[in-house]
Structure formats: structure tokens, C-alpha cells
Amino acid sequence: MLQNYRGIIELIGNTPILKVDGLDTGPCELYLKLENQNPGGSIKDRIGLAMIRAAEREKKLGGEQRHLVEATAGNTGLGLALVAAQRGYTLTLVIPDKMSQEKIFHLRALGAEVVMTRSDVEKGHPAYYQDLAQEIARREGAFYVDQFSNPANPFAHETGTGPEIAKQLGGRLHAMVCGVGSGGTLTGLSRYFAKAISSCEMVLADPEGSVLKGVVETGRIGRAGTWLVEGIGEDFVPPNCDLSRVKRAYAIPDRESFETARDLLRTCGVLAGSSTGTLLAAALRYCREQTSPRRVCTLVCDSGNKYLSKMFNDFWMQDQGLTERAPTGDLRDLVS
Ligand code: PMP
Numbered sequence: 001m002l003q004n005y006r007g008i009i010e011l012i013g014n015t016p017i018l019k020v021d022g023l024d025t026g027p028c029e030l031y032l033k034l035e036n037q038n039p040g041g042s043i044k045d046r047i048g049l050a051m052i053r054a055a056e057r058e059k060k061l062g063g064e065q066r067h068l069v070e071a072t073a074g075n076t077g078l079g080l081a082l083v084a085a086q087r088g089y090t091l092t093l094v095i096p097d098k099m100s101q102e103k104i105f106h107l108r109a110l111g112a113e114v115v116m117t118r119s120d121v122e123k124g125h126p127a128y129y130q131d132l133a134q135e136i137a138r139r140e141g142a143f144y145v146d147q148f149s150n151p152a153n154p155f156a157h158e159t160g161t162g163p164e165i166a167k168q169l170g171g172r173l174h175a176m177v178c179g180v181g182s183g184g185t186l187t188g189l190s191r192y193f194a195k196a197i198s199s200c201e202m203v204l205a206d207p208e209g210s211v212l213k214g215v216v217e218t219g220r221i222g223r224a225g226t227w228l229v230e231g232i233g234e235d236f237v238p239p240n241c242d243l244s245r246v247k248r249a250y251a252i253p254d255r256e257s258f259e260t261a262r263d264l265l266r267t268c269g270v271l272a273g274s275s276t277g278t279l280l281a282a283a284l285r286y287c288r289e290q291t292s293p294r295r296v297c298t299l300v301c302d303s304g305n306k307y308l309s310k311m312f313n314d315f316w317m318q319d320q321g322l323t324e325r326a327p328t329g330d331l332r333d334l335v336s
Contacts, residue, residue: 009086012038012045012079013160017168017297022267023280028287031297032280033165036272040078042302043161047184048079050156051145052087060143066090067142071133073181073231074103075302076147081110092142094133099230102306122224123236147182149239157188165189165297166196175201177283177298179232179275180212183241185299190245204249205282205298207233207257212241213249228254228320229274231301250282255322257281258311261304265312271304274311 005011015037020030035043052068055061061068067090070080077093084091091112095104096119107114115136118127125131130148137144147153165173176193178186186202193200206213209225210233224235229252237243261277264270272280276299283298310316317323 007086008039009049009083012040012049014164017165018268018270020268023263023284024288025284025296026288026290027293028290029293029295030283030287031169031295032268032270033161033168033297033299034270035161036270036276036300036303038079040075040082041305042075042078042273043185043299044072044075044302045079045082046156046160047147047153047182048076048081048083050152050160051147051150052080052083052089054150054152054155055143055145061089065143067092067140068145069094069133069137069140069142070145070147071095071130072147074099074107074306075231076145076182077107077112077114078103078110080145081107081112084112085110092133092136092140094129094136096129098228100306100310102309106306120226147184147240151240153182153184153240154188154191154242157185158192159188161185162189162192162196166192169295169297171197172295173197173200173297174294175203175286175296177203177205177279177286177296179205179207179279179301180210180234180238180241180243181231181275183238185301186246187240187242190242194245201247202245203282203286204243204246205232205279206249206251207278208251208253210234210251212237212243213251216243216246216249229257229278230307231273231275232278248286250285252278252281254320258317258322260284261307261311265304270300272300273302273304273307275301276304277311 018032038045069092094115098119207227207229209227214222257277260281279298318325
């Protein structure tokens with residue numbers, strides 16, 4: 001049934017689920033929850049709305065306080081900016097400089113103030129995006145949203161994303177594959193499935209270089225490397241990240257993440273972002289390892305529009321050493 005909406009915020013959540021067809025899923029059925037279809041283009045719209053609502057309820061926002069500050073890979077910023085623009089709040093976002101230009105342009109177009117900082121420093125360094133955001137909030141007397149420890153973040157997934165998935169799959173789900181940025185999605189879904197479908201296994205998709213797979217397997221935090229996938233992977237365990245129910249973890253190299261996202265577009269017509277490539281690659285590995293039919297679900301975390309000049313661009317892939325450079329050939333062949 002067609003439905004009319006009274007504001008963009010009503011369009012957040014209730015996203016569709018798509019069964020993957022055309023990729024090798026072994027004996028399994030694989031489903032994708034299309035979070036790219038949220039109005040801001042990502043799963044983070046849910047928490048943008050939830051964290052602003054919670055802060056308003058707790059009187060940390062609204063009234064005199066109309067300024068929010070957040071550290072974000074971009075998508076939480078887009079979710080917050082969408083809601084902040086509707087409510088007339090001022091929003092300052094601190095973003096590591098590896099994030100795509102398209103996200104920055106989109107945020108500025110929504111009226112957010114964007115502060116770029118270094119991507120190559122770890123937690124504890126004053127230029128680290130989270131430390132810098134906290135410092136700006138303190139200096140300016142603004143509300144620091146803090147998706148990394150704000151309880152409204154996992155709660156939005158425990159009460160929203162999780163129940164939606166269970167309902168859409170008729171309560172039949174054997175494994176849920178998630179990545180971790182703040183940990184909100186994984187923690188919220190873990191908590192919901194522990195109650196609703198207790199046999200559902202939580203599976204972690206981690207970019208190679210992130211410390212989280214090591215934490216799942218050994219309980220120790222190793223040395224972080226670097227990776228190009230945006231929005232997931234960590235050099236610490238955020239307070240909102242509860243890995244205790246994760247049974248299996250995969251470390252996915254950038255090349256495999258990007259190739260998988262490109263395959264998804266060509267095979268299923270879904271234009272997804274780089275973190276989806278990581279999640280889908282891990283989900284496909286998990287599916288192919290199974291010996292009996294299982295139902296597996298993962299997320300399309302954000303839209304691929306923001307990555308058209310990066311992983312969907314062959315020249316960028318070549319510059320990163322992720323695909324072989326095509327022979328230049330004779331330019332006259334191209335113009336004749
Ligand atoms: N994918 C993308 C593209 C993201 O931006 C994020 C969050 N930064 C995530 C996945 C991870 O979600 P969460 O913060 O809930 O762990």
C-alpha cells in the first residue's frame with residue numbers, strides 16, 4: 001500500500017530486505033537489509049534521530065542548548081545533520097581526512113560545520129577525531145553526542161533494526177553478519193537476537209588492519225594497521241561495542257571488500273558503500289563454509305553514491321594498487 005509521509009524523519013527505518021541472487025552463497029540463503037534506503041543514505045540515520053531524541057528527553061539538547069558536536073566517519077554526521085536541520089540546531093562534525101569528498105559536500109550542503117582532521121593518528125592524540133570533537137564541545141559548551149558510548153545508539157538497533165529483520169524473515173535467521181564502527185549496530189542486534197532468536201549467531205566482518213577480530217579470537221588488542229574501507233574497523237574497543245556474543249570473525253582485505261561491492265552492483269543492481277563490501281565478503285565466506293542450508297542476513301550500510309570517485313572508479317583502484325593497470329595502448333585507437 002502506498003503511504004504518505006509528513007516529514008523526512010518519518011522515512012527513517014522500515015527499510016526493505018532483499019534476497020541475494022547471482023552470487024555464490026554455498027548452501028545458504030543470504031539476505032541484505034537495505035539501510036542505504038534511509039533518507040540520509042545510511043544506517044546512521046536511525047541513530048542520528050535516536051540520539052537527538054534521547055538528548056532532548058534528557059534536557060541535554062533543546063531550550064538554550066542548540067549546538068551539537070560529533071566525531072564521525074561521515075554517515076552519523078549525515079543522520080544528525082538531517083535531523084538537526086529540521087530542528088534548527090547548529091552541528092559541528094569532526095571527520096578524519098580519508099573520508100570521501102562526496103560525504104563532506106553533502107554535509108556542508110545540509111548546513112553542518114565540518115572540521116577535517118588527521119586519519120593517521122590513534123586515540124589519545126589531540127588530532128584524533130574523537131579527542132578533537134570532545135575538546136571542541138568542551139571549549140564551546142556544546143553537547144557532545146558521542147556515538148561511541150551513547151546508549152541511544154545500540155538501543156535504536158535493539159528496538160528498531162533487530163525487530164524489523166526478525167519480522168521480515170519470519171523469525172527464521174541462523175546468522176547475522178555485522179561490522180563495527182561505534183559498535184552500535186552489532187551490540188544492539190546482539191542484544192535483540194539474544195532475546196528474540198537465541199540460536200542466531202553473531203558474525204563480525206572486520207577490515208584487515210582493525211584490532212577487533214583479534215579481540216574476538218584472543219581477547220587482546222593488537223597493533224592496528226590501516227585500511228581504506230570507510231566507517232568500520234577500529235584501533236580500540238568502543239564502550240558501545242559488546243563482542244561477547246560474536247562466534248566467528250573474518251578479516252577482509254580492502255581489495256576483496258571493493259571487488260565484492262562492485263560485484264554486488266553488477267549482479268544485484270545494489271549501489272552500496274565500501275563497508276557493505278566488507279560485510280558481504282564476510283557473509284559470503286561464512287555461507288560457503290556451511291555444510292547445511294542456513295539463513296544469513298547482513299546489511300547494506302550505506303549508498304555507493306559517495307564512493308563513485310573511489311572504489312567504483314577504475315583509475316582510483318589502480319592508483320591504490322588494487323587492480324592491475326590497464327595497458328595505455330595507442331591513444332589514436334581511442335579517437336579513430
Ligand atoms: N558502515 C558505515 C558506512 C558506517 O559509516 C558505519 C558507522 N561509522 C558503520 C558501517 C558501522 O556501524 P556502527 O557504528 O553501528 O558500528
